Amino acid sequence: MWLQLRCGVEPRTLAALTVVLIAAAVFAAVHFWSARPHSVRAPDPVNEAVGARASDPTPGAAGAPEPLPGPPPATGPGGHIVVDVSGKVRRPGIQQLPSGARVADAIRAAGGARPGVDLAGLNRARVLMDGEQIVVGAPTGPPATGGTGGAAAGGAGSGGSAAGPVSLNRATVEQLDTLPGVGPVLAQHIVDYRTQHGGFRSVDELREVTGIGDRRFADLQPLVGP
Incomplete structure (x- = not known):
């Protein structure tokens, strides 16, 4: 009423001006309200969870160490x-x-x-x-030709087909079995005698093995060594 009487403003213009002022006030209120400071929630600590997963990996899970390939010992x-x-x-x-x-x-x-x-x-x-x-x-x-030196401590060489006499102190049951007239049982008797007496000191001791007579000893003498 004061504007209408003071400035001669028509009622229609006064109503439009009022609407504009109200809209501006509402816009300003919304702007200041949205720009107010907000509280932000701190992130959850993840270090402990990551450390727990790293210290106790599940077999087969992603990231877990897997065994190296290769034959078992x-x-x-x-x-x-x-x-x-x-x-x-x-x-x-x-x-x-x-x-x-x-x-x-x-x-x-x-x-x-x-x-x-x-x-x-x-x-x-x-x-x-x-x-x-x-x-x-x-x-x-005597060293066997083609054998691997130091492959066994007082055991067998690399194979019974190597050149030279078969060592009574190094040959296995399988290698002794390849000798003429020596089967698995007699080969085991030779190994047992070697174990009980600490090895053969000479080929003549082969006579003392159970199952070896003079004839068989004569056949084996040129084929074996201590």
Whole structure:
């Protein structure tokens, strides 16, 4: 009414001006309300969860370490190996050792070598395998052609087809079985005699093995060595 009387504004114009002022006031109120500061929620800590997952990986889960490919080590049950230590040791017999043990560990488990025994022919640093035999103090036989040196401590060579005589102190039952007139039973008797007496010192001792007579000894004498 004051504007209408003071400025001579018509009622229609006054109504339009009022609407504009109200709209401007509403726009300003909405603008200031939306621009007010908001409280922001802090993110959840994730370090502990990540550390827990890293310390306890689930087999087969993504990101979990997988075993390296390759053949498993030659060990016995429970991560142990069993070897037969014979010859000139204080306590010959079966010894149970942890996997990865060496020839020196087997000799130590058998009470050590007897005084005066020469260990130069043994590779004491070689890693043992489950089920093998170690003969301590056996005479060193002639090297077999084509064999792998140091492949066994007083055990077998690389094969029975190598040139030269078969070593009575190194040959396995299978290699002795290839000799003429020697079967699996007689080959086992030769190995048993070798184990009980600490090896063969000469070929003549072959006569003392059960099942070998004069005729069979004559056939074997040129084919074998100590």
